Amino acid sequence: MNEDPPPSAPAPMTPLGEPLVSADAVAAFLSIDTATVYRLARNATLPAIQVAPRVLRFRPEEVRAYLERRTRRAPPRGRVNRLLEPSA
Secondary structure (H helix, E strand, O other): OOOOOOOOOOOOOOOOOOOOEEHHHHHHHHOOOHHHHHHHHHOOOOOOEEEEOOEEEEOHHHHHHHHHHHOOOOOOOHHHHHHHOOOO
16 A cells, blocks of 8 residues: 655745745855855845844845845847847
8 A cells, every 4th residue: 555645835935924045045046155244245236134132034035135136137239139029
């Protein structure tokens, strides 16, 4: 009697929302040095929460918002622009 295990349910959200992440986790996610994460937090470019005198944590949604703000969206140029123009 080999029964398939029940499908795993997604982890329930806690009443407080997503857990905070460390500067190391943000650095790994952004592929940058941890010192850069601390500099971004010190300059208030990347919002951070100081949970203890020398401990910063970051909200995942604010890290994603930082990425969205930093994303460059250049208008199409050249051949791509001609292809997107409405035909007359």
